[in-house]
Each structure stands twice: as structure tokens, then as C-alpha cells.
Amino acid sequence: MQGGLTIGDLAERTGLAVSAIRFYETHGIVQPVRNAGGHRRYGRPDIRRLSFAMIAQKLGFSLSEIAAEMADLPAHQAPSKADWTRVSERMRDGINDRIAQLERLRDRLDGCIGCGCLSLDTCALYNPDDTLAGEGSGPRKLIRD
Amino acid sequence: MQGGLTIGDLAERTGLAVSAIRFYETHGIVQPVRNAGGHRRYGRPDIRRLSFAMIAQKLGFSLSEIAAEMADLPAHQAPSKADWTRVSERMRDGINDRIAQLERLRDRLDGCIGCGCLSLDTCALYNPDDTLAGEGSGPRKLIRD
DNA sequence: TTAGAAATTACACCTGAGTCGAAGGTTGAA
DNA sequence: TTCAACCTTCGACTCAGGTGTAATTTCTAA
Structure with missing residues (x-):
């Protein structure tokens, strides 16, 4: 050993x-x-x-x-304790960002429930600035127009 | 055509x-x-x-x-409009679940900031029922004890 | 009719976070 | 000294969500 x-x-x-x-x-x-x-x-x-x-x-x-x-x-x-504190605060910020992103998405979806338009031109869900899955390897081609 | x-x-x-x-x-x-x-x-x-x-x-x-x-x-x-409404409501529920999960995680993290224990036995972050990344292919081996 | 655009299939490759197996080398306790 | 248990590397495989390429066929417009 x-x-x-x-x-x-x-x-x-x-x-x-x-x-x-x-x-x-x-x-x-x-x-x-x-x-x-x-x-x-x-x-x-x-x-x-x-x-x-x-x-x-x-x-x-x-x-x-x-x-x-x-x-x-x-x-x-x-x-060290100080390191952990510093990093965990950065982590918390990251989590908060993700929560905020999801909330914006949910609110947009709420606005769409019952609408059913799904129109490429007008649907608010089509051009969100923030995409949920920045993680992973999804389609890199963005939806234009 | x-x-x-x-x-x-x-x-x-x-x-x-x-x-x-x-x-x-x-x-x-x-x-x-x-x-x-x-x-x-x-x-x-x-x-x-x-x-x-x-x-x-x-x-x-x-x-x-x-x-x-x-x-x-x-x-x-x-x-149909009804289909879309039904499905989008299910989706909203899914989003809400994920938000709640993240909030629990953040709260636990808040409790840990400044603690720095990182103890396998006692740290609250070690045995959360819900793991953020149920998606993807992470380590399937769960942390026991 | 014919060029060339667009379609077809099948297979290889990419990331991330690993797991699994083969073939062989090292360790340490009896 | 022996021998199991543990360790080493390396390459292949997994899964999701695709992209890219090659060889070949079909479609369409002049």
C-alpha cells in the first residue's frame, strides 16, 4: 500500500x-x-x-x-470552507437562472394553452431567447423566422 | 409530386x-x-x-x-385544439415539477453554504430523493450511506 | 430526353458520462 | 512462494439526438 x-x-x-x-x-x-x-x-x-x-x-x-x-x-x-462557500454561491446562481428560465417558459406556455395556434410565424413559443436544453446535444440548427 | x-x-x-x-x-x-x-x-x-x-x-x-x-x-x-390544450397542460405540470425540484435543491444548498462539511454521512446534499439529472446517462450507481 | 436537383438507404461519426471486458501486471497476507 | 484480489491500459459499447457521407435512384423543368 x-x-x-x-x-x-x-x-x-x-x-x-x-x-x-x-x-x-x-x-x-x-x-x-x-x-x-x-x-x-x-x-x-x-x-x-x-x-x-x-x-x-x-x-x-x-x-x-x-x-x-x-x-x-x-x-x-x-x-476549504471558503472555497466551498464561493463555489456553492456560484452554483446557487446557476440554479436560480435555470428556475427563472423555466418560469418564463411556463408563463409563455400558459398564454398558449387553449390557443392551439402553433403557427410558425406568430406562436410565442417558437422564438424564445432561452432554450431549455442548452445541455445535451440537440439539434444545433436554430429555428429561424 | x-x-x-x-x-x-x-x-x-x-x-x-x-x-x-x-x-x-x-x-x-x-x-x-x-x-x-x-x-x-x-x-x-x-x-x-x-x-x-x-x-x-x-x-x-x-x-x-x-x-x-x-x-x-x-x-x-x-x-385539435382540445388535444393541444390537454397535452400542453400535462407539459406545464412537468415544468412545474422540475421547478419545484430545483427549488428544493436550492434551498438545501442555501442551508449548506458556509457549512463546508461535505460529509458523506451527514451532508443533506448527499441523499436527496430527487436528482437533477434524471435525464442523460449519469452514474447509475446510487450513493448508499 | 436529359441534366441536375432532390430523394433514397445504410452506415459512420459526434458529445457526455460513463460501463464493460480482455489481457496482462502488482500487491500483500498466509 | 503462492495465489486471490486488485490494479493497469485500451478499445468497444451505451443512450439521446442528431449530422454527414457515399452510392444510387427518382423527379422535374427546359
């Missing part, structure tokens, strides 16, 4: 699959050192880094966004 | 790519007939069916959900 947690230990402690932890490594979320045999060895702060990433994912952030957020933090070091 | 719109006509009228319309067909959203040469021929109601699908997508529904919704409606027929 010689200093550090194995990937299996980390998987057990975080509930993540071993494969997922390796995958997160490709995104720079954790950066384990290697022992003589080439096996990954993690520090205790990595548990917290992964916990952090898991929560951020639940909040709707992509792995790339999470990695960008974590890049500010020193590798091999757990996010 | 002999009766009906070509897939190109439909693409032009809806703003969708021809390839996307064919893809929607595999999901049962439109069901064109074929002419003697094997080309797809659409009716005018299909414009409305596609418009309907595009709006529903914006509202966050998957193609499968949309197809299920459309299955109630007669194929080759435009959704």
Missing part, C-alpha cells in the same frame, strides 16, 4: 465506481500519484474533491465545468 | 433538417406514405405534428415522451 489510498478504497468511500473515478481523472478532477507498480495512490483530500464533484453534478454542472471550478484549488488539497 | 409534401418541403416549412425529420420518423412522430418511387410524401397536418414536437422538445420532453403523447392522436391528423 505504501502511503495513500487505492482506487478501490476511494470507490468504497465515495460510492463511485472505480471506472468513474478513472474517468474523472481524465477530466482532471483528481490527479493521483503512481506507486512503483504504476498503481494510482490517492490522498485523503481526494475523497473530498470527489464528494465535491458529485454534489456539483447533482446541481447540474458538467464534468468540464466542475474541473474548471476545481482548477482554482490546489491539486491534492481539499476545498 | 402527386399529392403531398416532400421531405424537403417539410424541412423548409419547419426549419428542421431533412435528416432530423427522418430521425423523427424512426420515433413514430410522423408516418409519411411512400409514392411509386419510394419517396416520402407528407400531409399538411405533419407540419403541425412536427411543430408540436419541436415545442415539446423545448419544454424538455424527450422524443420518446413526445411520441407517446402523439400516439393518442390520430396519425396523419393535426392535433
